[in-house]
Amino acid sequence: MNAWPDTGTSAALRQKYATDLALDRDGEWLQAFADVPRHVFVPRFFTQGTDAAWHPVAWGDVGYLEAVYGDAALTTQLDEHGIPTSSSSQPSVMLTMLEALDVHDGNRVFELGTGTGYNTALLSHRLGEKRVTSVDVDPGLVAAAIGRLKQAGHSPTLAAGDGALGYPRRAPYDRIIATAGLHAIPPALLEQAAEDAVIVAPLGYGIIRAQVTAPGHATGRFLPTPAHFMTLRTPATAPDLDAVRNEEPGTTSVAPHDVLERLKFPLSLALPGYTSCTWKDDQGQVTAVGLWTADGSVASVDTTGTVRQSGPRRLWDSVEELAATFTEAEGIARDDFLLTITPTRQTITYRETGGPSWHLPTPSR
Numbered sequence: 001m002n003a004w005p006d007t008g009t010s011a012a013l014r015q016k017y018a019t020d021l022a023l024d025r026d027g028e029w030l031q032a033f034a035d036v037p038r039h040v041f042v043p044r045f046f047t048q049g050t051d052a053a054w055h056p057v058a059w060g061d062v063g064y065l066e067a068v069y070g071d072a073a074l075t076t077q078l079d080e081h082g083i084p085t086s087s088s089s090q091p092s093v094m095l096t097m098l099e100a101l102d103v104h105d106g107n108r109v110f111e112l113g114t115g116t117g118y119n120t121a122l123l124s125h126r127l128g129e130k131r132v133t134s135v136d137v138d139p140g141l142v143a144a145a146i147g148r149l150k151q152a153g154h155s156p157t158l159a160a161g162d163g164a165l166g167y168p169r170r171a172p173y174d175r176i177i178a179t180a181g182l183h184a185i186p187p188a189l190l191e192q193a194a195e196d197a198v199i200v201a202p203l204g205y206g207i208i209r210a211q212v213t214a215p216g217h218a219t220g221r222f223l224p225t226p227a228h229f230m231t232l233r234t235p236a237t238a239p240d241l242d243a244v245r246n247e248e249p250g251t252t253s254v255a256p257h258d259v260l261e262r263l264k265f266p267l268s269l270a271l272p273g274y275t276s277c278t279w280k281d282d283q284g285q286v287t288a289v290g291l292w293t294a295d296g297s298v299a300s301v302d303t304t305g306t307v308r309q310s311g312p313r314r315l316w317d318s319v320e321e322l323a324a325t326f327t328e329a330e331g332i333a334r335d336d337f338l339l340t341i342t343p344t345r346q347t348i349t350y351r352e353t354g355g356p357s358w359h360l361p362t363p364s365r
């Protein structure tokens, strides 16, 4: 007897969802996706209408079960400004990350970003609750996840706090997975990693899979899959778009659109944590793009090629450098990017030694 509602429809949809997800895969995670009820972890989500307003969708609403057992990320929490603060990630991306984690029986796993608890439940199903530790910065989410996990039959170790600090009491971990976007691998997670540990984490607009090679050292490539995760919560700095408007204009031949698509991934490595915005005309066409970073640097460029920059760093100069390096029109292969971690530096190298490289901003301990 389940401690959660399950109808013929939800059970059938979940079976089809798991089978569709695991198609062409080795099937190791199929049973977990088929058994763990995502609807228990996502009793309600929000969709954004054409008017940009958010609307809740819950059990019993038209389309609820189809969305929960579909392959989409679902926004589950909004702040007072309507900005999403938690979500249940896209299931196919979750599966890709879980496969990349390469778990084996007996592995101890640390998860950064409990959110709804759904991924924690999948891990508990596969490895057993005693092997799983998960931390979220939001105590309300952690409390809700504990209740839902219990309903689904699991009691892993959950804690509220900054996941970038790990959870030393249960270390070392054989596998570390982050489900919030990072700008670098937090040093505490490396300290808490066991010998040969595997780390899978969203980094910029990609997913890194790194293996520990010695204490404080790890190396690995990005997965080919594009990804965009909510980043770690840190104090946000609002861009001073007015200040940039008064700057002396320059010109560029790089199209604003390249920032939004072709150069998006390398830009997320060159300018970790950057944010972008667009201006559109009445027909919805992009007329200008803005970029800013937490140090107060801002750049804006419009479709006529006029650029304005302000603040300590010339952000558009970084865009121009990337445009000169990455000339491929067909897109950039993420798995051509290698991450090398030492106790003092985290460096990304493109293709081979001698190719462009970037040092990630490693937080000090």
Ligand SMILES: C[S@@+](CC[C@H](N)C(=O)[O-])C[C@H]1O[C@@H](n2cnc3c(N)ncnc32)[C@H](O)[C@@H]1O
Binding pocket: 085, 086, 087, 088, 089, 112, 113, 114, 115, 116, 117, 118, 119, 120, 135, 136, 137, 138, 141, 161, 162, 163, 164, 179, 180, 229, 230, 231, 232, 233
């Ligand atoms: C995409 S959601 C996680 C999805 C989750 N794994 C699931 O299955 O529902 C990202 C989560 O990261 C959390 N988060 C953000 N910053 C964090 C931090 N510094 N430490 C721990 N969790 C954090 C957010 O509160 C949010 O719940």
